[in-house]
Amino acid sequence: MAVAPAFTKLAPAALAFALLLIAWELYARLGGIASTVLPAPSRVLAQAFENRAALADNTLPTIRATLAGFACSLVAAFILSALVDFFAPLRRALFPLLIASQTLPLVAIAPLVVLWFGFGLLPKILLVALVTFFPMMVALVEGYAATAREISQMLAAMGAGPWRIFFLARLPSALPYFFAGLRISITYAVVGAIFAEYAGAAKGLGIYMLSAKNNFRPDLVLAAVAVSSVLTLTLFGLAVLVQRLAMPWENTKGERHDGDKPSRDARQ
Amino acid sequence: MTRLELRDVRKNFGELEVLAGISLDVGAGEFVSILGPSGAGKSTLFHLLTGALKGEGEMRFDGAPLDGARFAFMPQRDALMPWRRVIDNATLGLEVQGMKRRAARERVAPLFAEFGLDGFERAWPAELSGGMRQRAALLRTVVQQRDMLLLDEPFGALDALTRAAMQRWLETMWRNHRWTALLITHDVREAVLLSDRIYVLSARPARVVREVAVPLPRPRTESAALARKAAAIEAGILDILLGTADPISRPSDGENR
Numbered sequence: 001m002a003v004a005p006a007f008t009k010l011a012p013a014a015l016a017f018a019l020l021l022i023a024w025e026l027y028a029r030l031g032g033i034a035s036t037v038l039p040a041p042s043r044v045l046a047q048a049f050e051n052r053a054a055l056a057d058n059t060l061p062t063i064r065a066t067l068a069g070f071a072c073s074l075v076a077a078f079i080l081s082a083l084v085d086f087f088a089p090l091r092r093a094l095f096p097l098l099i100a101s102q103t104l105p106l107v108a109i110a111p112l113v114v115l116w117f118g119f120g121l122l123p124k125i126l127l128v129a130l131v132t133f134f135p136m137m138v139a140l141v142e143g144y145a146a147t148a149r150e151i152s153q154m155l156a157a158m159g160a161g162p163w164r165i166f167f168l169a170r171l172p173s174a175l176p177y178f179f180a181g182l183r184i185s186i187t188y189a190v191v192g193a194i195f196a197e198y199a200g201a202a203k204g205l206g207i208y209m210l211s212a213k214n215n216f217r218p219d220l221v222l223a224a225v226a227v228s229s230v231l232t233l234t235l236f237g238l239a240v241l242v243q244r245l246a247m248p249w250e251n252t253k254g255e256r257h258d259g260d261k262p263s264r265d266a267r268q
Numbered sequence: 269m270t271r272l273e274l275r276d277v278r279k280n281f282g283e284l285e286v287l288a289g290i291s292l293d294v295g296a297g298e299f300v301s302i303l304g305p306s307g308a309g310k311s312t313l314f315h316l317l318t319g320a321l322k323g324e325g326e327m328r329f330d331g332a333p334l335d336g337a338r339f340a341f342m343p344q345r346d347a348l349m350p351w352r353r354v355i356d357n358a359t360l361g362l363e364v365q366g367m368k369r370r371a372a373r374e375r376v377a378p379l380f381a382e383f384g385l386d387g388f389e390r391a392w393p394a395e396l397s398g399g400m401r402q403r404a405a406l407l408r409t410v411v412q413q414r415d416m417l418l419l420d421e422p423f424g425a426l427d428a429l430t431r432a433a434m435q436r437w438l439e440t441m442w443r444n445h446r447w448t449a450l451l452i453t454h455d456v457r458e459a460v461l462l463s464d465r466i467y468v469l470s471a472r473p474a475r476v477v478r479e480v481a482v483p484l485p486r487p488r489t490e491s492a493a494l495a496r497k498a499a500a501i502e503a504g505i506l507d508i509l510l511g512t513a514d515p516i517s518r519p520s521d522g523e524n525r
């Protein structure tokens with residue numbers, strides 16, 4: 001993507017964001033609001049810088065929990081979706097359970113998971129997986145089903161078995177669906193990890209936010225929030241990047257050649 | 269020499285009788301078409317041949333019961349995989365047969381020029397025009413080196429001009445290679461231009477209402493005299509088709525059911 005179009009595309013969002021920050025800054029300074037209630041963005045930034053060591057120290061465990069949980073979720077989504085694709089009855093058995101799992105309120109379940117599995121990495125992995133698994137699973141299963149029938153029939157006529165057809169046709173057909181699901185679930189991942197830490201952890205952005213709140217330091221809470229937002233946006237950007245690399249054929253749409261030299265082959 | 273031989277092949281979908289006893293044969297190096305109205309069950313017949321469906325009746329190849337791996341099948345629409353480059357689409361059948369991708373590419377690459385795809389080996393299917401996509405699909409079909417080609421309305425999705433160009437091109441290709449081929453179409457001109465013989469099917473339930481030989485020399489697009497003879501055969505076939513069933517008064521139903 002060229003720099004100029006990217007800039008034009010991002011400019012409105014950046015402008016809106018800047019205006020919001022300015023309005024907030026002005027309100028916090030001129031409205032006579034105590035900084036222990038609503039700190040100005042400038043103060044949040046300054047305090048974030050001052051406490052950068054502590055913030056970084058608490059960000060690393062969150063990143064670790066997010067990535068580990070997301071990786072587990074990804075692997076589980078692939079394996080289970082493939083199983084469901086091969087054994088249709090499994091879908092009817094599993095999907096109600098999975099949908100029910102999405103109705104669990106995280107605030108209630110997070111302390112329980114910590115109670116059961118302690119303060120280590122495991123409960124965080126489980127909670128991240130709980131919130132990120134479903135969108136990817138659904139996207140994959142629907143994606144397999146979206147395989148063009150002609151392609152499956154042709155492969156079968158070529159003599160390909162179900163496994164060959166799965167890897168040659170169904171899995172690649174599901175890629176666009178998978179990345180749509182990935183973009184949704186990756187935005188939940190950091191939040192899931194923070195929730196888990198909030199319920200109990202030695203270190204992490206969640207526990208950092210909790211203690212900052214208890215110490216009447218909303219500026220540090222917001223600083224941690226800003227860090228978690230940056231984390232999520234980075235992961236989202238990475239997902240988009242991976243999608244571009246994994247699906248190079250999507251980047252060439254609309255650049256058809258008309259290479260029909262001798263025949264007067266019109267465009268479709 | 270007869271290669272493919274069908275005797276009284278029938279297929280029902282529940283109550284719905286689709287094929288009511290089809291008998292036909294295709295000789296070595298012969299181009300045969302199956303021509304019939306939309307919804308007659310032509311594609312069902314192909315799915316019986318490729319083994320995707322099971323029916324009743326006798327299907328023989330070179331005298332032995334049909335075992336499935338005889339045909340290279342070209343489906344309606346091109347069925348190119350958008351995530352594979354053109355050359356990797358062309359090698360697909362060979363890879364399924366177990367050939368290494370590299371060897372398959374070496375086998376396929378020299379054919380690109382003949383198929384009018386020179387220089388597009390590394391292109392994505394989305395970058396090709398409709399006619400080129402169809403040629404790539406035919407390339408993928410013929411490199412499998414099966415005994416016989418099954419072409420299921422290969423040009424049905426193309427616009428009229430592209431289709432006419434592709435028909436001429438296919439005739440030229442066939443004259444060079446003399447593939448044994450069975451073509452499904454509902455395009456009378458296409459059938460007459462390409463075929464040695466044409467089986468005309470009735471509306472559903474399909475049976476063979478006429479076998480029409482096309483004794484015209486090739487190439488068939490060269491002279492006006494030939495075009496007049498071809499037109500006479502076309503008119504005769506249209507009379508058969510429109511006489512057996514009036515397709516206008518029938519409720520329209522899709523071919524892909």
